[in-house]
């Protein structure tokens with residue numbers, strides 16, 4: 008029984024993939040790539056369940072561009088011949104997995120939820136048709152898959168896997184160069200890992216009005232998320248706050264949707280929240296079909312009241 | 324007649340559909356807050372639909388035939404009669420009338436700016452004392468030194484208080500014949516307007532009162548030949564009525580769609596109400612009415628296409644006029660009944676403006692009044708069959 | 718791009734290929750939650766949303782740099798309507814690829830077919846795709862096509878500039894924008910934020926019918942049906958189902974201050990706020 012190979016450009020998400028590999032009862036090998044000393048990264052992924060860490064360090068991998076990265080992964084793959092290779096469903100993961108699969112002539116499943124083994128391949132669920140449907144797909148034989156972030160806990164523990172340095176890596180000539188990089192100004196906000204999210208939608212009439220929601224967020228120690236119109240269309244909030252199909256998938260303990268109608272593309276991104284609250288003037292808004300608690304009413308009247316009440320109750 | 328849609332018609336309907344989807348949430352909000360929806364113009368401008376049936380010679384004119392234009396208005400009608408009425412005033416009654424009767428110079432001067440939405444048009448015929456009988460109108464003009472001075476008032480004018488350019492009708496002072504049509508710009512001296520309040524429906528769409536007090540109209544803004552005002556008005560009503568018919572077919576379609584959604588979801592007596600046969604009857608009746616109306620309207624549109632292709636042929640014109648009157652009458656009544664039935668399917672929830680059947684019910688009611696009341700059209704249709712000598716009121 | 722001797726000054730027009738998928742309009746599907754069914758009957762179809770951004774970008778590049786755009790779709794015969802729409806948006810010619818043996822393949826199969834189409838078209842400088850379709854949304858086709866054609870892949874483009882043989886792309890990544898450069902030919906997948914696709918006018922729609930639209934199939938492409946489609950797929954779709962909701966749906970109406978109070982109490986009781 009061949010094992011599982013995992014790769015992610017972030018060690019944290021690689022650990023989630025390790026958990027998946029162990030769950031499937033397979034021996035897990037991790038690939039770490041870079042242009043410098045890789046011992047830090049290697050240490051981070053040396054956790055229970057990992058049998059081998061493969062390292063490739065090469066100048067060609069300084070920016071982890073798709074071309075040389077796929078070359079590197081191919082060289083590890085051909086050495087290990089695993090049955091399955093897992094990536095995280097990050098933008099990087101999703102551009103590498105298909106190219107590698109095409110090169111290796113094996114199946115590719117992206118955004119694979121609930122991955123499981125079947126007789127001769129891997130079965131998973133995928134959200135399709137804009138979140139309206141779940142497709143169950145299966146590979147015939149070995150496959151590459153990308154796995155949504157935070158679908159699995161991070162593997163932990165201190166272990167001492169074999170570390171194999173691949174020295175003879177020969178990338179193809181590089182054709183793409185990086186001219187520059189502009190980091191996203193994130194502030195401290197990270198909606199992916201937030202425990203409480205209050206999200207704003209088109210029910211807000213202007214950007215300044217978001218202040219009342221910020222106020223509520225402060226009382227709840229929550230972060231402010233948004234529906235797509237407020238991020239990519241109106242630019243009131245940065246795109247990393249967008250919840251939904253084409254934004255971030257979140258699963259906080261509490262999700263409060265304010266002035267959000269609850270179109271399927273939005274629901275897809277917050278469906279796994281533990282508790283969902285909706286505030287909307289339109290009692291027929293689809294969000295009310297997807298909430299635990301809802302208030303039919305004007306957010307401009309309700310949010311300040313709610314903030315006041317919670318402030319009092321929570322003693323803030 | 325073959326009503327199979329061409330790929331091109333399907334595509335322009337998709338463009339229309341996208342624009343309609345954009346406007347829907349805005350219209351929801353405006354309707355409930357009972358305020359004018361000022362996004363209709365920009366949204367449909369972006370979709371290049373503001374001059375759809377106007378000749379390509381003029382700005383954004385797209386040269387659509389009457390059937391294609393009717394198909395688009397049917398789709399627009401699903402969003403509500405208010406939005407469709409904007410098109411009727413701006414395009415069907417306004418621009419098409421200007422295109423038919425205007426001089427080349429007038430068309431060059433105005434149509435590029437109306438087709439691209441820079442100027443909104445309206446059509447001012449009705450007055451407080453002259454509705455079904457336009458010949459009773461009191462507005463009058465005098466000519467001095469090559470300038471017309473207009474006095475009077477117009478009421479119930481769609482787009483009236485937002486329009487930049489209005490087709491206005493008046494008699495020479497002291498006469499009740501020789502009616503003339505004019506193109507009045509909103510910034511002409513002596514013109515003013517205000518929106519009508521407390522309407523039964525159409526809260527998000529403008530219906531205005533117009534006032535002319537010694538309003539100064541330059542000579543080059545006379546529309547059509549001197550004394551031919553009534554012909555201008557009647558020709559406009561053909562396009563206008565067809566637009567109403569098409570919009571009403573859309574209304575009935577939306578009532579059907581809404582009723583279907585509701586009947587599939589709502590449970591009473593442990594059953595989806597769609598399983599109750601009396602509810603099924605409401606749905607069947609909407610559907611039968613709708614299909615009949617749609618066929619009448621498409622037929623009327625095809626007749627209009629034919630008549631437009633041979634403008635000199637009076638027989639074709641008269642046939643088209645009659646078909647359009649039938650289609651408009653039928654569709655206006657069908658849409659009203661469909662709204663009533665959909666409302667019934669919704670029960671109490673139908674009795675709220677948060678759901679479209681209630682809005683359709685009050686909004687589409689206007690369609691049995693404007694551009695020829697039910698009674699006027701019934702007589703028009705009958706007289707065509709009986710013969711002109713049976714006309715009761717001319 | 719090969720430069721012909723003696724024509725050094727005269728630039729060849731940029732040859733752009735843009736790929737789109739003809740999909741079911743997911744916003745108009747009827748979902749029967751009770752019976753866990755999706756009703757596809759009479760469903761409307763469209764150009765996959767973000768593919769319109771790819772088409773729009775091709776047209777903008779052409780408007781700026783000059784060039785010829787070939788639009789390609791592998792799909793059912795009724796994709797002709799969408800193909801005309803792409804032409805109406807400003808593409809110059811179309812290749813519609815229809816063959817029963819191409820149906821129901823996995824994404825790699827589709828990418829392979831597209832690679833053969835590109836080879837038959839011959840000359841090209843730039844291939845544009847989106848990063849994912851609105852129906853099956855795998856995001857596989859772009860990178861896989863780049864692999865089959867041995868092209869550099871510049872993914873998630875939020876800005877594209879071409880100057881001479883140099884292609885510069887801003888990539889909207891998870892943690893920021895990365896600007897990369899390479900020589901054409903290359904494959905770029907565009908992000909939705911790159912532009913706002915235009916509505917074609919009726920005039921453009923009507924004139925699209927006069928542009929070159931060729932239908933190709935397995936035979937014209939010289940593809941052996943046993944290496945594509947369902948026959949050779951390494952991933953297959955087993956079933957479709959409808960996501961379920963099991964929420965409490967407790968709704969408060971009434972005065973804002975009362976409703977807010979009730980909600981605050983409920984949240985405290987749930988232990989959702991601390």
Ligand SMILES: Cc1cc2nc3c(=O)[nH]c(=O)nc-3n(C[C@H](O)[C@H](O)[C@H](O)COP(=O)(O)OP(=O)(O)OC[C@H]3O[C@@H](n4cnc5c(N)ncnc54)[C@H](O)[C@@H]3O)c2cc1C
Pocket residue numbers: 137207208209210211233234235236237249250251252253254255265266267268269270271272273276286287288289292304305306307348766851
């Ligand atoms: C391929 C694709 C991907 C997409 N990806 C995403 C995505 O990732 N995330 C996303 O969010 N969307 C996404 N969308 C867009 C999505 O379809 C919807 O358009 C969007 O979610 C709507 O945002 P909204 O609910 O804020 O706005 P609307 O649908 O306009 O809803 C506004 C709501 O506010 C309510 N409201 C108005 N005034 C008030 C008030 N005073 N008080 C309370 N309520 C009020 C209204 O009743 C309404 O329900 C995507 C679409 C497509 C086609």
Ligand SMILES: Cc1cc2nc3c(=O)[nH]c(=O)nc-3n(C[C@H](O)[C@H](O)[C@H](O)COP(=O)(O)OP(=O)(O)OC[C@H]3O[C@@H](n4cnc5c(N)ncnc54)[C@H](O)[C@@H]3O)c2cc1C
Pocket residue numbers: 412446447448449452453454455456478479480481482525530689692693694695696697698699716
């Ligand atoms: C929302 C709205 C928008 C409008 N937009 C415009 C516009 O853009 N431009 C414009 O010029 N006008 C417009 N109108 C006015 C509309 O065209 C008139 O209301 C219509 O022609 C009827 O005239 P009236 O209201 O004066 O009714 P009347 O003519 O006074 O009729 C009252 C009643 O008497 C009946 N009746 C009248 N004469 C006869 C007869 N001979 N035989 C039998 N019954 C008869 C009518 O059918 C009706 O039932 C609009 C009206 C509404 C409600």
Ligand SMILES: Cc1cc2nc3c(=O)[nH]c(=O)nc-3n(C[C@H](O)[C@H](O)[C@H](O)COP(=O)(O)OP(=O)(O)OC[C@H]3O[C@@H](n4cnc5c(N)ncnc54)[C@H](O)[C@@H]3O)c2cc1C
Pocket residue numbers: 114115116117133135142144736737738739765767768771789790791792821822823824825826827831845846847848849850852853854855856857858859952954
């Ligand atoms: C429910 C469902 C689930 C599926 N899951 C998988 C899966 O997990 N793995 C897998 O390998 N296959 C899967 N498939 C098959 C796959 O959807 C098809 O092969 C499809 O042709 C390409 O995939 P896509 O729509 O995801 O395209 P994407 O890879 O998301 O498309 C990206 C871009 O490539 C271009 N493109 C894509 N398709 C075409 C086309 N037909 N013609 C022209 N250009 C095109 C467009 O520019 C498009 O925007 C699935 C199919 C279904 C119906």
